[in-house]
Amino acid sequence: MKISLSIRQNFKSPELTFKRAELSKVIKTTLQHLALQENYELGLACVDKQESQQLNHTYRGKDKPTNVLSFPAEIPEEILPMLDARPLGDLVICIPVVLQEAQAQQKTVLNHFYHLLVHGVLHLLGYGHELGEPEAEEMEQLEIDILAKLGIENPYFIK
Template sequence: MNTDEPALWLDVQLATEQPELCPPEEQLFTWCCLALQLSSPKAPEVTIRIVDNPESQQLNNDYRGKNQPTNVLSFPFESPIDLPAEAELSLLGDLVICLPKVIKEAAEQQKPVLSHWAHLVIHGMLHLQGYDHETEPEAELMENLEIALLAKLGINNPYIAII
């Protein structure tokens, strides 16, 4: 990798009525880089789109068949089969994060909002890199990685409920 090139190319889209409640782009970049588990000759490209409930609900319904907003959706880039090898696209994918859902969940879980943001960005970034939680072993691997990455930020295990 060229030393002048960043570890990641990040495009942030604020498609929310309350952009002032979004974490700064520099913070999103830090969380994305922390979660980056791939080594590649080219810096991967990621888009984070921060939306409100209606867009989150529509996307969640369209892609997952669940007619309700959700906190984060991950859309990994799938390279076309007929793409020549020399094209070397560095697109990792897109994350769509629902601002009102993040704020509501943080309050319900009694967690700092920025800690919940960090968790969801890291969680989504891991999905973009092929991690999943469909089976118990997959979930355990992904959750342990999330816990370790969040600990580097001084953030407690997000899977332990506050009593």
């Protein structure tokens, strides 16, 4: 499996540094956990609160910044065999929100960022938590299991 990752980093923070290879590992671990083996491509944008709020308002009708937004690719099935990699879509992660949440939840910034990356990839694959408790519990358990494979403790455990 190969991951083609495009990164747009409009907002940087000294508290959050990562390498492309580390991000690819998180994405690959998520996909492999779900027994997906194709080549994939994904876009990732790291943004400030203003851009997050604008996108959240435009696409979700919520006028506030949010930690992660997912925009699944909408490629017709008949086109997919012609592509070298299956497009998953785009993720937008708001770095200032990640920093605030990590501090409030007493987590490392990088571990929280990786959790949101896993969470976003699951959204791109069709997993959700908006429809009710069983769906949310399934998604949370997937996140816990995937993060454990990366050596990251349960993000839902409150200290």
